[in-house]
Amino acid sequence: MSGQHRLGPLPDDWTLPAVEAVNRAWFTSGAITLQQCAGCGTLQHPPEEICHVCGAMTFSPRAVAPTGIVHSYTVVHHSVHPSLDRAVPYAVVLVALDGAPGLRVVGNLLGVPVDEVAIGLPVVATWEELPPTDGEPLLLPQWQRQDQLPQQT
Amino acid sequence: MHGAAVVVGVGESTYYKRGGAPISEFQLACDAIKNAVADAGLALADVDGLVSYMDRDEPVRLSAALGLGDLQFSAQTFGGGGNGSGAAVTLADAAITAGYAETVVVFRSLAQGQFHRYGRPSVGRRARGAAAYTAPYGMLSPAQITAMQTMRFMHDHGVSEDSLAEVVLTSFAHAQHNPRAIRYGTPLTREQYFASRWIAEPFRLYDCCPENDGAAAIVITTPERARDLAATPVAIVAAAHGLSHRDGVAAFGEENFPTAHYRTVARSLWQRAGVQPADIDVAQFYENFTGPVLMAIAEMGFCEPGELNAFVAGGALRAPHGRLPINTSGGNLGEAYIHGMGNVVEAVRQVRGDSTCQVPDVALSLSVSGPGFAPGSAVLFGPA
Numbered sequence: 001m002s003g004q005h006r007l008g009p010l011p012d013d014w015t016l017p018a019v020e021a022v023n024r025a026w027f028t029s030g031a032i033t034l035q036q037c038a039g040c041g042t043l044q045h046p047p048e049e050i051c052h053v054c055g056a057m058t059f060s061p062r063a064v065a066p067t068g069i070v071h072s073y074t075v076v077h078h079s080v081h082p083s084l085d086r087a088v089p090y091a092v093v094l095v096a097l098d099g100a101p102g103l104r105v106v107g108n109l110l111g112v113p114v115d116e117v118a119i120g121l122p123v124v125a126t127w128e129e130l131p132p133t134d135g136e137p138l139l140l141p142q143w144q145r146q147d148q149l150p151q152q153t
Numbered sequence: 154m155h156g157a158a159v160v161v162g163v164g165e166s167t168y169y170k171r172g173g174a175p176i177s178e179f180q181l182a183c184d185a186i187k188n189a190v191a192d193a194g195l196a197l198a199d200v201d202g203l204v205s206y207m208d209r210d211e212p213v214r215l216s217a218a219l220g221l222g223d224l225q226f227s228a229q230t231f232g233g234g235g236n237g238s239g240a241a242v243t244l245a246d247a248a249i250t251a252g253y254a255e256t257v258v259v260f261r262s263l264a265q266g267q268f269h270r271y272g273r274p275s276v277g278r279r280a281r282g283a284a285a286y287t288a289p290y291g292m293l294s295p296a297q298i299t300a301m302q303t304m305r306f307m308h309d310h311g312v313s314e315d316s317l318a319e320v321v322l323t324s325f326a327h328a329q330h331n332p333r334a335i336r337y338g339t340p341l342t343r344e345q346y347f348a349s350r351w352i353a354e355p356f357r358l359y360d361c362c363p364e365n366d367g368a369a370a371i372v373i374t375t376p377e378r379a380r381d382l383a384a385t386p387v388a389i390v391a392a393a394h395g396l397s398h399r400d401g402v403a404a405f406g407e408e409n410f411p412t413a414h415y416r417t418v419a420r421s422l423w424q425r426a427g428v429q430p431a432d433i434d435v436a437q438f439y440e441n442f443t444g445p446v447l448m449a450i451a452e453m454g455f456c457e458p459g460e461l462n463a464f465v466a467g468g469a470l471r472a473p474h475g476r477l478p479i480n481t482s483g484g485n486l487g488e489a490y491i492h493g494m495g496n497v498v499e500a501v502r503q504v505r506g507d508s509t510c511q512v513p514d515v516a517l518s519l520s521v522s523g524p525g526f527a528p529g530s531a532v533l534f535g536p537a
Contacts, residue, residue, distance in 0.1 A: 010291050015276050017285035027285075046286045046404050072305035072411070077351035080294045081276045089351075092292045094301055094405050104405055108290050119308050140289060 007128045007142055008108045009090035011083045019136060022047045025061040030127050030139040034100055036062035045103045064099025066125035067146065071096040071104055075114045091117045095143055107143045122146040155425065158249035158257075159379050159386035159537045162193025162372035163498045168335055168489035172266030174366035182210040182262035183219055185368035189258060193372040194382045200372070202226035202257030204245045206237025207492065210262050226254035230394070230530075234271075234295075235439055235485075235493040235523030236414070239530030240394035242497065245373045255375055261494035262368035270364050271295060283403030295441055296361050299525040300353035302411035303444025307355060309411075310451075310458035314355065316465050317443040318346050320479075321359045321486055323470040324440060328483025331509040335365060336487040360443040362485040369494035371501055376537065386537035387504045390517065391426035393418045394530030401527050413445050413524035415452035418531050423454065426533050428517060430454040433533075435478045435503045435512040436519040437496035440485045445524035450477075453521060453531070472510040481510040496520050497532065504534045 017027050025033040026047060035047040039056030043064075050057050073093040079085045091109045109117055110126065123143040130138040166174075166184040174181060190197055201222045203212040212227035226248040230240040238261065245257040265271065272294055280288040287293065292301070306312060325341040328334035341359060349358035379386040397417045399408035409416070423429060430453060438446045447461050455477060456464040464476075472478035482488040482499035489495055500520035502508045515535075522530045 008290065010289075013277050014291070015278060015280045015284075015288045015293075017289055018279035018281045020281070023285060046283065046402070046406060052399065072301050072308070072405070074292075074297055074300035074304055075351070075354040076291060076297055078296070078353065080273055080297075083276060084291060087291065090291055092290050092297065092301065094305075102408075104410070106287050106290055106292055106404055119305065 007110050007126065008140075009087045011087065013083055016130060016138060017140075019138065022049055024136070027138055027140065028136045029061065029063070031063040032066045032097065032099065032105070032125055032141065033061045033063050034103065035059045043100050043103060045100070045105065064097060067099070068095035068097045068105070068123055070094070070109070070117070070119055070121040070123060072119060073109070073117050075117060089114045093117065093123070093143055095123055105141065107141055109143050111144055111148055155250060156246060156389045156391055157376070158246045158373045159376050159388055160371050160373050160501050160534065161379050161382050161384045161386050162189045162191075162195065163370070163501050164188025164190070164192050165333065165369040165491070165495065165498060166367050168333060168365060168367040168491070169266075170335060171270065171364040171366060174264055174266060178262050178264035178267050178366070179210050179214070181264060181366065181368040182215060182260055185262065185370040186215065186219060186258050186260055189370040189372045193384050195256065195372065198222045199256050200258050202245065202248055202254035204241045204248070204257055204259045205229045205261055206241045207234055208261055209268070226257060232528050233526040235441060236526050236529050238439070238493040238497050238522040239392055239520060239532040240522070240528070242373070242389065242532045243392040243394055243530065246389050246392060249373060249375055255378060257373045258370050259373060259497070260368060260370035261492045263492050264366040265364040266366050272364060286404040296356055297353045299442045299445050300356050301405060302448070302525055303442070304355055306411045306444060306448055306458070310461065312447060312458070313462050316447060316462050317355065317360055318343060319465045319470060320440060320443040320446045321346055324480045324484040324486035327472060327481050327510045328487025331483050331488055334483040334488040335363065336483060355444065356442055359486070362441050362490045365490045367489050367491045369491045369498045371498060379537070385505050387501050388535050388537040390533040390535045391422050392530070392532040393421035393425065394528055395421065396528040411448065413448035413452050414527040414529040415449050415521065415524060415531070418529045419453045422531050422533060433477065433517050433519050434515045435472070435481060436521065437481070437484065437500045438479050438521045439493040439496055439523045440480065441523055441525060449521050449524035473512050478510070478512050481508050481512065493522050500532070500534050504536055
């Protein structure tokens with residue numbers, strides 16, 4: 001069941017991302033920090049080890065607006081693991097970022113009943129602080145309805 | 154030069170519900186290969202190539218165990234899952250056409266009762282690569298991933314739940330004619346479909362393929378070798394696999410999201426075959442989940458996405474006289490989920506004229522492999 005530090009629906013022993021060079025900013029910055037190519041300025045997500053436009057392999061972090069629109073979603077009813085049995089039903093959303101046209105981010109939609117999740121909902125990012133997986137605290141991007149802010153958690 | 158090889162045999166193991174096979178996945182593979190080779194009227198020693206996709210049963214072990222001929226060619230394709238069946242046929246055709254092997258068996262064996270279940274992903278570990286952006290949010294099973302794609306697809310194009318249902322009901326209806334099918338004798342009604350529980354919206358239970366144990370195989374050889382055989386050869390009219398550059402981006406980052414990853418395959422296949430979708434007599438569309446089937450039908454060019462509701466309605470997908478009969482063996486949903494190799498076998502049977510839901514006068518029989526995961530692949534068969 002959810003620990004006190006978790007905002008999302010999933011349990012403490014759930015899968016967390018491995019923080020690696022390519023995704024460190026994304027998972028630790030506490031901002032919607034995208035990977036921007038140092039050569040041509042292209043933003044890409046998920047981060048990759050090479051720019052898909054110019055082939056450069058150096059990047060700088062670029063924070064964009066922490067807002068977006070629900071582009072798609074699913075409400076998961078069937079638990080695929082015993083540790084999820086008490087988490088279902090939960091919503092997973094795909095958010096189209098306002099600050100990076102064409103780029104989309106996966107997260108949970110927090111504080112919204114699953115039957116109110118819909119394509120087109122304006123959402124804003126929040127961050128779940130999670131125990132370090134590789135030395136640094138994880139700040140996992142999650143999403144809330146824009147019209148529900150501010151929300152204490 | 155492509156498509157010079159011909160299919161001369163098909164075979165499968167008995168199909169079982171997950172955990173129901175009394176023999177191992179390797180033994181299932183051996184059964185399917187032996188049955189396909191016998192169907193071709195060949196000896197196991199005539200086989201000099203093995204091709205598969207995402208399979209654990211290594212050609213070296215199979216060759217030693219089955220007493221195959223000297224192995225000249227073995228390969229399997231990259232990429233996730235059941236989208237590789239058409240690509241495997243492509244590899245076999247390439248090997249035979251280029252002269253690297255004479256007689257190649259394409260096979261797939263899958264015992265989800267013996268090994269891990271696709272619907273039960275492992276958890277609690279550090280997620281790396283693409284999974285780092287999805288698994289922490291409880292987005293990890295194939296049903297969940299394709300639900301995310303399908304939800305947007307239905308929204309964009311007004312695709313109805315009735316159209317999802319039609320894919321399921323078609324497979325179950327066809328399975329009632331096929332004694333090999335796991336769902337043989339257990340029909341499904343529209344009411345039962347809509348009453349079934351949610352898995353991941355917009356998918357209900359019956360939108361999702363089962364987990365099964367079984368194996369299927371086809372035997373491919375040269376036209377010259379086929380002339381000596383009793384079996385009616387089936388031509389590989391064309392085959393294709395691949396994807397466009399930015400349609401491989403992980404975590405729903407595809408440029409064309411939502412996509413079944415079939416636009417590139419469609420373009421290549423129709424160009425190589427010199428035919429149009431309207432020319433196709435019967436098709437097998439891999440049903441991992443219903444939504445991706447509809448996406449693949451549209452991306453293969455059978456209709457525009459916005460025309461899908463009309464395209465599939467009114468029995469249009471049903472054999473023998475629908476506009477485009479699909480999944481005539483019962484498919485993954487009704488016959489068995491053997492990672493789509495059963496769909497390939499059925500596509501060959503439709504040309505030979507020995508399907509349990511035979512469409513009359515088949516000149517072009519299509520098999521489209523798994524949608525929703527990249528790269529896609531497809532193969533088109535016809536009379537040799």
